Amino acid sequence: MIRKSAILCSIIFVLLLTACGGNTSNSDSANNAAAGSNxxxxxxxxxxxxxxxxxxxxxxxxxxxxxxxxxxxxxxxxxxxxxxxxxxxxxxxxxxxxxxxxxxxxxxxxxxxxxxxxxxxxxxxxxx
Missing domain, CATH: 2.60.40.420 (Cupredoxins -  blue copper proteins)
Known part of the structure; x- marks a missing residue:
């Protein structure tokens, strides 16, 4: 039972990291929109x-x-x-x-x- 809980927590942790990483990229591209323009x-x-x-x-x-x-x-x-x-x-x-x-x-x-x-x-x- 403990092993299943550990695996489930690991999967949730990986999903959270993936979601946070994607959000940061969108924020960076929005902030650089003015800098990227000519x-x-x-x-x-x-x-x-x-x-x-x-x-x-x-x-x-x-x-x-x-x-x-x-x-x-x-x-x-x-x-x-x-x-x-x-x-x-x-x-x-x-x-x-x-x-x-x-x-x-x-x-x-x-x-x-x-x-x-x-x-x-x-x-x-x-x-x-």
């Missing part, structure tokens, strides 16, 4: 991070204009995350061309847990 940047925006702050409290972009966002890390270990724009940059992936299609104000946060000031490390992306 957008040519008309503008460039450099965002610089230091310990617990970005170099500006807000950044302005134009709606419908492709922009290359470049992340520079001056001190500490940081990244940027803007979920509404499907953008995450860090030391390994330091730039990406995005096309802001929706006007509004979007919150940018640090994407890497960087210490005691991490929760206050925010800025605004304003698409006009």
């Amino acid at each position: 957008l040519t940047a008309e503008e460039e925006l450099v965002i610089t991070a230091t310990n617990y702050s970005f170099d500006q409290p807000e950044y302005h972009l134009k709606k419908g204009v492709p922009v290359k966002i470049i992340f520079e890390n001056e001190s500490g270990n940081h990244g940027i995350l803007i979920p509404e724009m499907k953008l995450r940059l860090d030391a390994k992936n330091a730039s990406q061309v995005v096309l802001p299609e929706e006007a509004g104000t979007f919150e940018m946060t640090c994407a890497i847990m960087c210490g005691s000031g991490h929760s206050g490390m925010t800025a605004k992306i304003i698409v006009e």
Whole structure:
């Protein structure tokens, strides 16, 4: 009886791993859709991070204009995350061309847990 239970648990475990692996691939392809397209940047925006702050409290972009966002890390270990724009940059992936299609104000946060000031490390992306 114990042997049958062990086999059943093993089969369920393998099925769960297979399901999780397939979901990750779909997520990656969705996140890379903008990066995979042949957008040519008309503008460039450099965002610089230091310990617990970005170099500006807000950044302005134009709606419908492709922009290359470049992340520079001056001190500490940081990244940027803007979920509404499907953008995450860090030391390994330091730039990406995005096309802001929706006007509004979007919150940018640090994407890497960087210490005691991490929760206050925010800025605004304003698409006009």
